[in-house]
Amino acid sequence: xxxxxxxxxxxxxxxxxxxxxxxxxxxxxxxxxxxxxxxxxxxxxxxxxxxxxxxxxxxxxxxxxxxxxxxxxxxxxxxxxxxxxxxxxxxxxxxxxxxxxxxxxxxxxxxxxxxxxxxxxxxxxxxxxxxxxxxxxxxxxxxxxxxxxxxxxxxxxxxxxxxxxxxxxxxxxxxxxxxxxxxxxxxxxxxxxxxxxxxxxxxxxxxxxxxxxxxxxxxxxxxxxxxxxxxxxxxxxxxxxxxxxxxxxxxxxxxxxxxxxxxxxxxxxxxxxxxxxxxxxxxxxxxxxxxxxxxxxxxxxxxxxxxxxxxxxxxxxxxxxxxxxxxxxxxxxxxxxxxxxxxxxxxxxxxxxxxxxxxxxxxxxx
Amino acid sequence: xxxxxxxxxxxxxxxxxxxxxxxxxxxxxxxxxxxxxxxxxxxxxxxxxxxxxxxxxxxxxxxxxxxxxxxxxxxxxxxxxxxxxxxxxxxxxxxxxxxxxxxxxxxxxxxxxxxxxxxxxxxxxxxxxxxxxxxxxxxxxxxxxxxxxxxxxxxxxxxxxxxxxxxxxxxxxxxxxxxxxxxxxxxxxxxxxxxxxxxxxxxxxxxxxxxxxxxxxxxxxxxxxxxxxxxxxxxxxxxxxxxxxxxxxxxxxxxxxxxxxxxxxxxxxxxxxxxxxxxxxxxxxxxxxxxxxxxxxxxxxxxxxxxxxxxxxxxxxxxxxxxxxxxxxxxxxxxxxxxxxxxxxxxxxxxxxxxxxxxxxxxxxx
Numbered sequence: 001x002x003x004x005x006x007x008x009x010x011x012x013x014x015x016x017x018x019x020x021x022x023x024x025x026x027x028x029x030x031x032x033x034x035x036x037x038x039x040x041x042x043x044x045x046x047x048x049x050x051x052x053x054x055x056x057x058x059x060x061x062x063x064x065x066x067x068x069x070x071x072x073x074x075x076x077x078x079x080x081x082x083x084x085x086x087x088x089x090x091x092x093x094x095x096x097x098x099x100x101x102x103x104x105x106x107x108x109x110x111x112x113x114x115x116x117x118x119x120x121x122x123x124x125x126x127x128x129x130x131x132x133x134x135x136x137x138x139x140x141x142x143x144x145x146x147x148x149x150x151x152x153x154x155x156x157x158x159x160x161x162x163x164x165x166x167x168x169x170x171x172x173x174x175x176x177x178x179x180x181x182x183x184x185x186x187x188x189x190x191x192x193x194x195x196x197x198x199x200x201x202x203x204x205x206x207x208x209x210x211x212x213x214x215x216x217x218x219x220x221x222x223x224x225x226x227x228x229x230x231x232x233x234x235x236x237x238x239x240x241x242x243x244x245x246x247x248x249x250x251x252x253x254x255x256x257x258x259x260x261x262x263x264x265x266x267x268x269x270x271x272x273x274x275x276x277x278x279x280x281x282x283x284x285x286x287x288x289x290x291x292x293x294x295x296x297x298x299x300x301x302x303x304x305x306x307x308x309x310x311x312x313x314x315x316x317x318x319x320x321x322x323x324x325x326x327x328x329x330x331x332x333x334x335x336x337x338x339x340x341x342x343x344x345x346x347x348x349x350x351x352x353x354x355x356x357x358x359x360x361x362x363x364x365x366x
Numbered sequence: 367x368x369x370x371x372x373x374x375x376x377x378x379x380x381x382x383x384x385x386x387x388x389x390x391x392x393x394x395x396x397x398x399x400x401x402x403x404x405x406x407x408x409x410x411x412x413x414x415x416x417x418x419x420x421x422x423x424x425x426x427x428x429x430x431x432x433x434x435x436x437x438x439x440x441x442x443x444x445x446x447x448x449x450x451x452x453x454x455x456x457x458x459x460x461x462x463x464x465x466x467x468x469x470x471x472x473x474x475x476x477x478x479x480x481x482x483x484x485x486x487x488x489x490x491x492x493x494x495x496x497x498x499x500x501x502x503x504x505x506x507x508x509x510x511x512x513x514x515x516x517x518x519x520x521x522x523x524x525x526x527x528x529x530x531x532x533x534x535x536x537x538x539x540x541x542x543x544x545x546x547x548x549x550x551x552x553x554x555x556x557x558x559x560x561x562x563x564x565x566x567x568x569x570x571x572x573x574x575x576x577x578x579x580x581x582x583x584x585x586x587x588x589x590x591x592x593x594x595x596x597x598x599x600x601x602x603x604x605x606x607x608x609x610x611x612x613x614x615x616x617x618x619x620x621x622x623x624x625x626x627x628x629x630x631x632x633x634x635x636x637x638x639x640x641x642x643x644x645x646x647x648x649x650x651x652x653x654x655x656x657x658x659x660x661x662x663x664x665x666x667x668x669x670x671x672x673x674x675x676x677x678x679x680x681x682x683x684x685x686x687x688x689x690x691x692x693x694x695x696x697x698x699x700x701x702x703x704x705x706x707x708x709x710x711x712x713x714x715x716x717x718x719x720x721x722x723x724x725x726x727x728x729x730x731x732x
Contacts, residue, residue, distance in 0.1 A: 002393050003393075005394045006669035009612030026371045029395035032395075032489065123398065124494065128470065131464060132497065132502060133501065246398060303378065304378050
């Protein structure tokens with residue numbers, strides 16, 4: 001692996017001092033911000049995530065704030081998910097599409113109030129699309145990036161750690177709901193959510209000045225819980241089938257291809273700019289779709305799309321892959337054509353390390 | 367320095383195989399794509415750039431293509447630079463601003479024809495802003511990212527190398543003009559431009575399949591010229607005062623603050639969405655502006671904004687810095703308030719390595 005050259009453009013976060021002190025060894029760049037990827041090793045971080053509790057600097061989940069009388073209308077323009085039943089206090093995973101139905105992002109929308117939303121974004125400058133639409137339609141709404149930096153607490157002991165810092169009230173937060181909790185006199189959004197299947201929370205730190213105090217409070221309170229600095233884990237997230245925008249999907253793909261049809265209510269999402277373009281695929285289904293793919297053998301790092309072959313015919317591609325200690329195989333996320341996406345279909349994946357046997361699975365591992 | 371974790375999301379380029387074979391040692395991420403930053407060492411690469419010729423993989427300068435009857439109108443909406451006199455065959459450096467006059471990007475616009483433009487972008491997803499505006503205004507224009515990857519040839523021997531591959535016609539290309547040249551039967555845009563002050567060209571490779579053939583042809587033809595793989599150099603670009611979006615400016619800044627007032631014709635740029643917001647600053651000038659700052663002593667890597675102080679008062683910030691072998695000092699780019707921006711003003715820069723004496727310069731070093 002090569003080194004990463006520091007610059008202001010690759011933004012530090014309110015927690016960077018803590019991340020560095022904890023011995024981060026590798027990063028990726030996500031929304032032009034540093035996102036840790038490895039502390040001890042990907043395998044050791046994985047084991048610890050599944051057994052204890054970790055604090056993750058996911059400040060790179062930048063927020064796009066929509067505020068004003070037209071905030072709700074604008075939010076519905078962005079997504080084919082019907083938002084009419086959504087209440088303040090809820091988080092929705094929302095595919096965001098352009099006017100052709102292509103995916104621009106797959107964020108979590110946080111409804112703070114009827115006229116105020118945060119969109120917790122994946123890796124694309126969604127702010128620019130939202131600002132462009134708001135301006136073009138002359139909507140009465142402010143759109144900007146607030147000083148909000150999410151910190152995730154993930155792992156089986158997450159409830160205990162969070163309760164130690166925020167009080168037992170956090171235990172009552174339901175999945176994809178949030179509550180307001182006090183930290184050092186400031187109210188913070190605390191949601192039961194996160195980019196792992198090990199359970200946990202995301203704290204939306206508002207105000208960078210409290211970044212290190214919050215980090216330190218969690219580390220201090222978690223001593224007896226074996227808390228460590230961690231990060232989204234490249235093995236666990238593939239086992240869990242957690243998609244990554246830019247890896248597993250791009251603006252070439254519809255939400256239905258990404259297996260996100262269940263988050264689309266295309267018929268009733270009146271106002272969504274991509275609605276018309278998505279009506280047919282919503283009705284008839286996509287011709288290719290995201291699948292769990294089990295690979296026989298040890299996979300190399302997946303830094304590009306790997307062709308998926310049936311004989312001499314290309315029928316898809318793998319876009320994320322890892323070697324799973326718990327399942328003893330290569331685990332992968334790929335897009336496969338309808339003709340070859342059934343559970344148990346034997347395929348061949350062409351990796352830079354050579355061709356490898358693979359099989360389509362009905363579901364992901366976790 | 368930490369490592370960078372490979373993933374498909376950090377896109378490879380048509381030249382990545384060549385870059386790796388040439389022994390790249392560090393990268394940054396730019397427009398979600400790998401941009402090499404170091405081959406031998408920043409100092410050794412710097413010396414070689416100034417004495418010979420280098421081939422740079424700057425595919426990360428992604429293109430936003432505007433095509434259709436409203437392409438010209440849309441292009442003018444994006445920038446306060448008056449484009450009426452621009453001819454096909456010309457390249458313009460164009461500040462791009464939002465409706466508040468904040469910088470969204472500082473690309474080079476390439477006018478291919480009256481109804482077809484490429485915008486060769488700095489590090490932000492300008493595509494999303496342009497698509498949003500085009501959609502909101504119902505413009506008759508296609509906006510997308512074509513399969514175009516720029517390859518730069520930079521250094522004092524650039525003309526000789528380019529002539530060896532494309533013919534002597536390239537010698538006649540004037541600064542910021544382009545011509546169409548043949549490579550392996552395909553026409554390519556070749557412009558006299560690039561992100562150094564050493565002279566050279568950018569080849570807009572259209573069609574990834576010819577990436578490695580083009581790379582290899584340049585390396586082969588350049589053997590007697592001591593050609594090497596290179597990249598934008600962190601020292602040379604600061605000496606030259608070449609700004610970097612995300613480092614030296616963000617959407618907080620107007621073009622005038624960035625010293626780009628000479629590229630703005632705010633009064634006559636009818637249609638520019640940021641025109642109204644910029645009229646006052648265009649007339650009265652900004653209260654802070656980009657300046658060359660000479661630092662006394664050896665500067666650490668600049669990975670965050672360094673406060674610039676006059677006594678106990680913060681009067682600006684340094685956002686890019688390097689140690690210049692040729693000028694024997696720390697060279698830096700910063701934003702300084704009007705009260706302290708005059709040539710020769712003594713200031714103090716607060717770096718992570720401690721405070722350092724500094725002085726404002728009238729001009730950059732090259």
